Amino acid sequence: MLLETLGAIVGAGNVLTGEQVGSRAVSWADHGPCRALAIVRPGSTDEVSRVLAACHAADQPLVVLGGLTGLVQGCVPAAHEIALSLERMNRIESVDPLGRTMTVEAGVPVQRVQEEAEKHGLLYPVDWGARGSAQIGGSVATNAGGNGVIRYGMTRDSVLGLEAVLADGTVIPAMNRMLKNNAAYDLKQLFIGSEGTLGVITRLVLRMRELPRSTQTALVACPSFGNVTRFLKHIDSALGGSLTAFELMWNEFYCLVTTPPSRGTPPLPQDHAYYVLVESGGSDPARDQSQFEEAIGAALEAGLAVDAVVCTSQAQREALWALRDDVEGIFRLGAPVAFDVSLPLPAMEDYVTEVLGRLEREWPHYRRFLFGHLGDGNLHLIAVGPPSAEARHGIERCVYEPLVSRGGSVSAEHGIGVEKRPWLELCRSPAELALMRKLKQALDPKGILNPGRVLPD
């Protein structure tokens, strides 16, 4: 009955059921069949609004699907849930090269946004591996991070305006196009990073930047963690605003990805403690390259760094990034338990020492690899070994509990979804959680939007 109503709204061909649902994968990582009651594919904001109003009236829970590239199982529909897919809302509506904005529907893949920007000499600066599949709406709903955060911020900082539909079908048309707009509450902030639990993002106004005309990349070896953090300050200051990435690899990670069967070869010897992939983007290839090399030279002279290789070609640059992105080598070693935490930089070395010590004592059969977006205080840790639910939980305790006293977060950029929900209380106070529930109650009193995701029961 509800499905018939929904079919009348979106067209019967856009209400998928049975085999049409089961033939779709759960996510990029889980190729098992999707189990949703139905997949509903609206073609416009008006259709989203009417679908939500109908589900709201029927107390029907929904899960909003983007590109299914999330890492916290936020978009895995249960058998009684309707999956709302924005895949048909994939139009780039307009580009404003002067005002440096792009207006898009939520279902556009991130990579298409990036490519369209480049056609106009612009940059959409949020970027990460899943760009080809991830949808822009999902990236905003989860406030995606990635590699350029130190310069351009999280996705939140590239959203000027958005349109969202509340659980009851109300459309919130907050399509601001300006950098400055203090006309009362900035409602878009509610929907950014709340993972679809407060509303469904349908359209966006994105902030573009001028496309850099040059890119400088280097791999730099540092002898101690203290030197890594001092090198970060040095290079950020020396580059005067053009630092775009500061990615750290610990020795074990670097050795793994530069040793067969991994495809990479070591651009620097494998006996350093830390390796930093540093990148800047500027306006003048010759001048920027000499400034970049001087800044790295000064770091070597000052002893902050002990070895470095500066890229002189795009091929070298891609080879360096391929090392940083090569997590498959880890997955070959067994079942991975992967983390995405953040904490204040001054606390990080001590935190890592404590975590590695605990893991060594409690889970000695699991190998540990560390890397991260150090410029943002964001650490990725992957433990790998025999698959075991008990080990997984035990390892999670080892990694998450030492965050508490240090003011860290159990999720830097991946969000909470379902997977991290049990740990959220480690880093958010009861008062904060109560306020979150109050917001949820105010915007979705029946709890039909992404129920059971993000907030603990």
Place this chain on the structure above:
Amino acid sequence: MLLETLGAIVGAGNVLTGEQVGSRAVSWADHGPCRALAIVRPGSTDEVSRVLAACHAADQPLVVLGGLTGLVQGCVPAAHEIALSLERMNRIESVDPLGRTMTVEAGVPVQRVQEEAEKHGLLYPVDWGARGSAQIGGSVATNAGGNGVIRYGMTRDSVLGLEAVLADGTVIPAMNRMLKNNAAYDLKQLFIGSEGTLGVITRLVLRMRELPRSTQTALVACPSFGNVTRFLKHIDSALGGSLTAFELMWNEFYCLVTTPPSRGTPPLPQDHAYYVLVESGGSDPARDQSQFEEAIGAALEAGLAVDAVVCTSQAQREALWALRDDVEGIFRLGAPVAFDVSLPLPAMEDYVTEVLGRLEREWPHYRRFLFGHLGDGNLHLIAVGPPSAEARHGIERCVYEPLVSRGGSVSAEHGIGVEKRPWLELCRSPAELALMRKLKQALDPKGILNPGRVLPD
């Protein structure tokens, strides 16, 4: 009775009444006496919490006072309202040069934050004229803008964490210190820019940047508005991320501030249509200056600009900024009606033409001056002439109404307060206003916090 309770919480000497209240000015602009029932000055978050809980229980409305430098009468207490002043909570708690954060109480003046940052080789990049009096808490509550927004964003982008107290006294301790934290809803966003109507900000974690080592400044003349916007794109791209200000002055404004009795002298002839104050901050004085001069030279060659003067000393730089900041010359001409609007850049020239045309037809006896943070789509317009409430309202209609069809905002950076409340509905839809009221209802159901400010009744 309530005042006695409050005195027991904050100390009797910190509950000001009678002459102690009346001897204080209403604001920086209105030197008439403050009329609050009492001024209550808590010394800690705990005291703020207990004061709010007591007022909440007694249904007592409050107005939160910062440095009284606001421009929209948001902090003018009525005789039945208690004024809550954060002036005693003025401690800088800590600076983290490595993590590049500063933790402060809300009552610290913005200038003290800036000066403390500089001591550590850091920059707090939000800056505007009222820095000496404005309190950091108020600047966050109003999401202050200023001159560096094009590079560093609004105040919102420099806030990593905050602590706020809800109307009922609940403390929300969201003191995040990381650039990346996606652990559920980003609650701080609720309190930034909501002008104290959803909670009282008591403490803050601010994001710092590395202090630029060089500053380049120029005044550039452009022959047409189209050239101004193309020059913005050119210079932003050519400087590769170091552009920090792009301030536009229309001819009438420039002539006024460079002609006696104004103190300024004209660095460029007075016959150009537009003058841009452009500034960048980098890491290498010699290299940056030559890059800056080349970029401006290229603009002259391309015909985007027709004349330019590049500063070679700090004194020259200050003289240029003094022109841009010299609004007193306007105030000498009569009663000012001042505006702070924003709109998409491609719509701005046509908007200005329409507004000036309407003003010329409807209010010919008022002179009009235009300037603005063009890089942010932010336009300031001041009309000046005989004081008259009717004229004021009529001029407001002329300026605000043409924003509607262009997607503009009645407040770019000053907020809504009381003064702009009647115009808010021009730029926010009924659905948005209803959602704002829903948030207000959820967080402050009795409506005791800054009642009657921001939201239309």
